[in-house]
Amino acid sequence: MDLIWEGLRKALELLLRLDPEVLGITLLSLKVSGLATLLSVVLGLGLAVTVALNDFPGKRLVIALMNTGMGLPPVVVGLFVTVLLWRNGPFGFLGILYTPAAIILAQSIIATPIIAGLGLAALQHLPPGLRLQILALGATRTQLVWLLLKEARLPLLAAIMAGFGGVISEVGASIMVGGNLKGSTRVLTTATVMETSRGNFDVAFALSFLLLVLAFSVNALLTHLQQRSRRP
Amino acid sequence: MNRSTFLRWGLALATVLSPGLLPAAPPAEKIVILATTTSTQDSGLLDELVPLFEKQSGYQVKTIAVGSGQAIAMGKRGEADVLLVHSPDAEKALVADGAGINRRIVMHNDYILVGPVADPAGIAKHTAAESFQRIASGKSLFLSRGDNSGTHAQELKLWKAAGIPFEGQAWYQQTGQGMGQTLAIAAEKKAYTLSDRGTYLALRKKLGLAILHEGDPTLRNVYHVIEVNAARFPKVNSAGARAFADFLVSKAVQARIKEFGIATFGSPLFFPDAGFQE
Numbered sequence: 001m002d003l004i005w006e007g008l009r010k011a012l013e014l015l016l017r018l019d020p021e022v023l024g025i026t027l028l029s030l031k032v033s034g035l036a037t038l039l040s041v042v043l044g045l046g047l048a049v050t051v052a053l054n055d056f057p058g059k060r061l062v063i064a065l066m067n068t069g070m071g072l073p074p075v076v077v078g079l080f081v082t083v084l085l086w087r088n089g090p091f092g093f094l095g096i097l098y099t100p101a102a103i104i105l106a107q108s109i110i111a112t113p114i115i116a117g118l119g120l121a122a123l124q125h126l127p128p129g130l131r132l133q134i135l136a137l138g139a140t141r142t143q144l145v146w147l148l149l150k151e152a153r154l155p156l157l158a159a160i161m162a163g164f165g166g167v168i169s170e171v172g173a174s175i176m177v178g179g180n181l182k183g184s185t186r187v188l189t190t191a192t193v194m195e196t197s198r199g200n201f202d203v204a205f206a207l208s209f210l211l212l213v214l215a216f217s218v219n220a221l222l223t224h225l226q227q228r229s230r231r232p
Numbered sequence: 233m234n235r236s237t238f239l240r241w242g243l244a245l246a247t248v249l250s251p252g253l254l255p256a257a258p259p260a261e262k263i264v265i266l267a268t269t270t271s272t273q274d275s276g277l278l279d280e281l282v283p284l285f286e287k288q289s290g291y292q293v294k295t296i297a298v299g300s301g302q303a304i305a306m307g308k309r310g311e312a313d314v315l316l317v318h319s320p321d322a323e324k325a326l327v328a329d330g331a332g333i334n335r336r337i338v339m340h341n342d343y344i345l346v347g348p349v350a351d352p353a354g355i356a357k358h359t360a361a362e363s364f365q366r367i368a369s370g371k372s373l374f375l376s377r378g379d380n381s382g383t384h385a386q387e388l389k390l391w392k393a394a395g396i397p398f399e400g401q402a403w404y405q406q407t408g409q410g411m412g413q414t415l416a417i418a419a420e421k422k423a424y425t426l427s428d429r430g431t432y433l434a435l436r437k438k439l440g441l442a443i444l445h446e447g448d449p450t451l452r453n454v455y456h457v458i459e460v461n462a463a464r465f466p467k468v469n470s471a472g473a474r475a476f477a478d479f480l481v482s483k484a485v486q487a488r489i490k491e492f493g494i495a496t497f498g499s500p501l502f503f504p505d506a507g508f509q510e
Contacts, residue, residue, distance in 0.1 A: 002416065030505070086309070086311050087310075087311065087467045088310050088311065088465065088467060092293070092467070095260060098265070098294045098296070179295070179296045181292060181294055181295065182279070182295075184294075194273075194274075196271065196413070197274055197409075197410045197411075197412035197413055198274045198276075198412060198434065199412055199416070199434060199435035199438050200434075201438070
C-alpha cells in the first residue's frame with residue numbers, strides 16, 4: 001500500500017519538476033495514440049457508414065468480422081505488424097519498424113474495428129425512416145452522411161473514446177513494434193513495464209498515474225464535447 | 233455541434249498532435265539495431281554505454297532488449313545488426329550456421345541460486361548439482377524463467393547435469409517472464425530460482441531473497457558480442473555493427489564496465505573480459 005502512496009508522490013514530483021524524460025514519454029503517448037485514434041476515426045467511420053448505407057451479400061459476415069475485430073489482442077497485432085515490417089519482410093522497404101510510425105500503424109489496426117463496430121451500431125440504431133426523410137428533402141449523399149453522423153454523435157463519440165481507450169492502454173503491440181527505445185518509441189505503458197522489471201516500482205506507479213491522468217483528460221475533453229452537443 | 237466548432241476542435245487537436253511527431257529519422261546507414269538480453273538493459277548498463285557510443289560514433293543505436301533466445305533468433309533472420317547475448321551454446325550454433333560472425337567475449341558475471349532466507353531445502357554450502365538435487369527431493373518450489381533466455385538455457389543445463397527429472401513436476405513452475413519479474417514472483421511465493429547476479433543486486437532491497445549458492449565454476453555467465461553476417465543479409469549495417477562491437481571491447485569501455493554499479497549497488501555488476509582466451 002505504501003508503494004502506491006510513494007508512487008503518487010513520485011508522480012507529483014515528476015510532474016512538478018517537469019522531468020523532461022517523463023514529459024517526453026507522456027507527450028509521445030498522447031501523440032501516438034491520438035494520431036492512431038484519428039486515423040481510426042477516418043477508417044472506422046468510413047467503414048461503418050459504407051456498411052450501414054449499403055446492402056450487399058455477406059453483410060452479416062462483414063459485421064460479424066468487424067465485431068470480432070473489436071477484441072483483437074494487441075500482442076497478436078504486434079506480432080503480425082512486426083513480422084510484416086521486418087527489414088527482410090514484405091514491407092521492410094518502408095523502414096518504419098522501431099519508430100513511432102510503426103506504433104501508430106499497429107494501434108490503428110487495434111482501434112479501427114472498435115470505432116467501426118460501435119459506429120455501425122450507432123448508425124443502425126437511428127430511426128429507419130430518417131434516411132428516407134433526409135433524402136426526400138433533396139439532400140446529396142455527402143449531406144446525408146453528414147446529417148446521419150451528426151444525428152448519431154453521442155454514441156459515435158463514445159465509440160471514439162472506446163477506440164482511444166483501447167490504444168492508450170495497450171502495451172503488447174507498442175513494445176513489439178516500437179522496441180521501447182528511449183527518447184524515440186518509449187510510451188507510458190512500455191516504460192511502466194520496463195520500470196517494473198527493473199524493480200523501480202515507485203517510478204512504475206508514477207507512470208501509471210500519469211497514464212490515468214492522461215486518459216482522464218482526453219476522455220473529459222471528449223465527454224465535454226459529447227454532453228455539450230446534447231443540449232438542443 | 234456545428235461545422236465551425238467541429239473545425240475549431242479539429243484544429244486544436246491537430247496543433248496538439250503535430251509538432252515534432254516524427255523526428256526526422258536518420259538515414260539507415262546511421263542506425264544500428266542491437267538485439268540484447270534484458271539483463272543488460274534492466275541493470276542500466278546500456279543506458280550508460282549506448283549514449284556514449286552514439287556521441288563518439290554518430291550512429292544511432294536501437295536497443296531491442298529481449299531474451300537471449302529471441303535476440304539470437306533476430307540475428308539468425310538478419311533482423312538485427314549486432315547482438316550482445318549470454319547463451320553460449322546457441323551463440324556457437326549461430327556462428328557455425330554462418331549468420332553470426334566475429335564472436336568476441338565482452339564481460340561476465342555469474343549466476344546465483346537464490347531463495348527464501350529460511351532455506352527450507354537446505355541448499356546453502358552445497359555444490360550447484362547437490363543444491364538442485366536437494367530442491368527436487370524436498371519438493372521445494374522452483375521457478376524457471378521458461379522463456380528461452382540465456383538464464384533459462386543455463387538453468388536447463390544445470391538440471392540436466394544434476395540428472396533430475398524436473399519437467400512437469402508440481403514443484404517446478406515456469407514464469408515465462410524476465411528476470412526481474414521472476415525474482416519478484418519468487419519473493420512472493422518463497423521459491424528458489426536461478427538469477428544473474430546483476431539483476432538480483434539491482435532488485436535486492438525489494439526482494440528479501442538470499443543468495444544461497446554462488447561461486448561454482450558452472451555458474452559463470454559470459455556475455456559475447458556477435459556481428460550479424462552482412463554477406464548473408466545485405467541489409468545488415470556491418471560498419472555500424474563492427475563499430476559497436478569494437479566499442480564494447482575497447483579499453484576505455486571495459487574500464488567503465490568494471491566500475492559500473494559500484495556507486496549504486498556497492499559492488500560491480502559485470503567483470504570485463506575482452507581479449508580473454510576461452
